[in-house]
Amino acid sequence: MTPPRIAFTIGDVNGIGPEVLLKALAQPELQAICSPVVVGNARLLASCTALPGAGDASVAGQELRVGRYSVPIAECPSQAVLAPGMHDRLAGQLAGSAIERAAGMATGGEAEGIVTMPISKEGLNAGGYHFPGHTEMLAALAGGEPLMILLTRGMRVALVTIHIPLAAVPEEVTVERVGRRLEAFASSLQNDFGVSDPQIAVLGLNPHAGEHGTIGLEERDAIRPAIEQARRSGTRADGPFPADGFFARYDPARYHGILAMYHDQGLIPLKMMARGHGVNVTAGLPIVRTSPDHGTAYDIAGRGIADAESALEAVRVAVEIIHNRRKRPGVGGDDVR
Numbered sequence: 001m002t003p004p005r006i007a008f009t010i011g012d013v014n015g016i017g018p019e020v021l022l023k024a025l026a027q028p029e030l031q032a033i034c035s036p037v038v039v040g041n042a043r044l045l046a047s048c049t050a051l052p053g054a055g056d057a058s059v060a061g062q063e064l065r066v067g068r069y070s071v072p073i074a075e076c077p078s079q080a081v082l083a084p085g086m087h088d089r090l091a092g093q094l095a096g097s098a099i100e101r102a103a104g105m106a107t108g109g110e111a112e113g114i115v116t117m118p119i120s121k122e123g124l125n126a127g128g129y130h131f132p133g134h135t136e137m138l139a140a141l142a143g144g145e146p147l148m149i150l151l152t153r154g155m156r157v158a159l160v161t162i163h164i165p166l167a168a169v170p171e172e173v174t175v176e177r178v179g180r181r182l183e184a185f186a187s188s189l190q191n192d193f194g195v196s197d198p199q200i201a202v203l204g205l206n207p208h209a210g211e212h213g214t215i216g217l218e219e220r221d222a223i224r225p226a227i228e229q230a231r232r233s234g235t236r237a238d239g240p241f242p243a244d245g246f247f248a249r250y251d252p253a254r255y256h257g258i259l260a261m262y263h264d265q266g267l268i269p270l271k272m273m274a275r276g277h278g279v280n281v282t283a284g285l286p287i288v289r290t291s292p293d294h295g296t297a298y299d300i301a302g303r304g305i306a307d308a309e310s311a312l313e314a315v316r317v318a319v320e321i322i323h324n325r326r327k328r329p330g331v332g333g334d335d336v337r
Helices: 017-025 028-033 042-048 089-107 121-126 134-142 166-172 175-191 218-232 243-248 263-274 309-326
Strands: 005-009 035-040 058-060 063-066 069-075 113-116 147-152 155-159 199-203 236-241 257-260 279-283 288-292
Touching (some): 005 089, 005 309, 017 035, 017 309, 028 309, 035 042, 042 058, 042 069, 069 089, 089 121, 089 134, 113 309, 134 288, 147 175, 147 263, 155 175, 155 263, 175 236, 175 257, 175 279, 199 218, 199 243, 218 236, 236 243, 257 263, 279 309
Parallel strands (some): 005 113, 035 069, 155 257, 199 236, 199 257
Antiparallel strands (some): 058 063, 063 069, 147 279, 279 288
């Protein structure tokens, strides 16, 4: 198939996003599987190429040159000044405008997918973009109900709730919400990952999955009814499972995906398994978006020691999803990544 056009957002220029992006773009594999365009600010990108870890990258006009490759830059005006490791309002504003531009490219047919570099949520909000993170902002820009999926080889985890305080989670765990997330997860596994007959494990919210109502009622009143409802509509789902026991005895061959009730419940074990090489996927949208599973890592920004493997894996996953969406319904690919 024709390599898809992918828009890469610059992320927070004061974090490790520019470094891992430059390292990823220098890889022959990336250039072979996609046609990249960088959405950012040429002046700041040029400053980033002077930092350790940039290799022989350089900027000439509106082109980023990485080794023997030339990558066009979709310009986002900015008055930000490069200051690795620092929170900055103008850097957050640039990060937000790059997401906005890339989403417009994807919805307008200029790109088939977006791979986003890490942002500072504090910087994003200080810059005037009032969203909890990428997931919610892209949903507002592109439409649809987002489903956050993080994956690594051997595990895919989707979330019922995303970036909300832990105290607010129980009231959001309803039959309707869990049911919608189950349906969206099954759909993504089929259409995005080519799993013909997905089977999903659903975690409980409370310790011991509520212990038959003695340690909480969410399993009885919301999660189990949602699973039963999903089964009646043809989705293969099991649970609710106590989260600790499920991950302690986790078998990658048993389920194609895991539905967790809240952010840390699912992502702590996923990130322990991924060891920095995981991928964040925003499913449920008309556009394809993936991202490395790490943050801005201000503590090592500008030092040239950031690992680009998660960014490369995000590109691989984006290309996989694009190819699967091109040939809907997806076939094959039942192996868990």
